[in-house]
Amino acid sequence: MKCVQHSTSLRRAPVQQRSAERLSRILDACASLLDEVGYEDLSTRAVAVRAQVPIGSVYRFFGNKRAMVEALAERNLADYGERVTVRLADVDTGDWRGAMDVALEEYLAMKRTMPGFSLVDFGNEIPVGSRDVQPNRLMSDRLAELFGAHLGREPDDELRRLLLLVVETADALIKLAFRVSPDGDVDILAEMREMLLGYLAPHLD
Template sequence: MDPVPQPDPPRPAARHPLRRTPVQQRSTERLARILDACAELLDESGYEQLSTRAVAVRAGVPIGSVYRFFGNKRAMAAALAHRNLDRYAERVGARLTAAPRPDAYRAIDSVLDEYIAMKRTVPGFALVDFGVPAPAAGEGVDDDPNHLVADRLCGLLATHLDRPADDVLRRKVLVGVEAADALLQLAFRTSPTGDPALVAETRALLYAYLAPSLSA
């Protein structure tokens, strides 16, 4: 008798890098300015040169305001990655909603095309998309960004394609995210805007691997 497949173990909830969550509009706007400044400086000088003081100067806020939200620059960059993921999920959801009759291939296009669009246009996204570069000594370890992305995409795809977000789909989406991440990193190392041939290969791989599961 074949063994009964066991469900994947539940993953712990993602940790949020904010020391405190803003409750007033003024604090929310200040946090947004800090993250915007962080993104700009990442594009200009990279993660290694990023500092909380430089972000405070660029954002036009006291350094204490930065430390009110973040313990160090890694937590600040991680918060930017969380914001990127929230916006990515919103934009993918909007693309799926706008599709006249979403099917597996249109859904894959929405997921891939929105990522490429953000990679090309969103400040700081080229370096910190959904996760922060490998930690230096003492900086701590983050949640696995590809797991976070896969969890969000699994829910979106299941909802819009009217199929259960079961363990099989979660596993398939995670494998698709890992494979696409590796190929798109290669595409954007090859060309600053993403090598078209490698992007096409990524799309073909996702069509072949993921579409049958999304259509089931």
């Protein structure tokens, strides 16, 4: 079960298993409706109907649809971290190229298959959260922790800076690739990968 246990967007964190399952259904419904109707036409009532919960259950967790989408973005980031962590177990320690491929592959897999992800991802696509929240920095910080552990080095300022530049560059080029083709233009994505590996090589080899 996917769920946001400590989301800053929640009015109240779930305590019991049943409550956590209800929250998970609400976020699943939110994600699927985003794909169908978009953010502007999304409503808390429609989410309640899709999740088969009373509307009061939605407002128990969220004050409005913006907070609900924020929580979905946070869940996406948590899911991404878990997926990358699992895949890194099969990558040789110190193999930063293999780690980078895992990070890219898992992001693209989520963008292609995860409901709502193309509209929300980690909070970039729809302007959610406060101005102090920078989704790309959150993602690069998470990758710095994962890469640091895999490479046997501290996720220091240098690694965080390198990965922030990688994430910002990848974000722009992935958007371009998916504007060109619904599944992501393979040539643009291949060029992006080579560009990122070439940038990181002098720093990580």
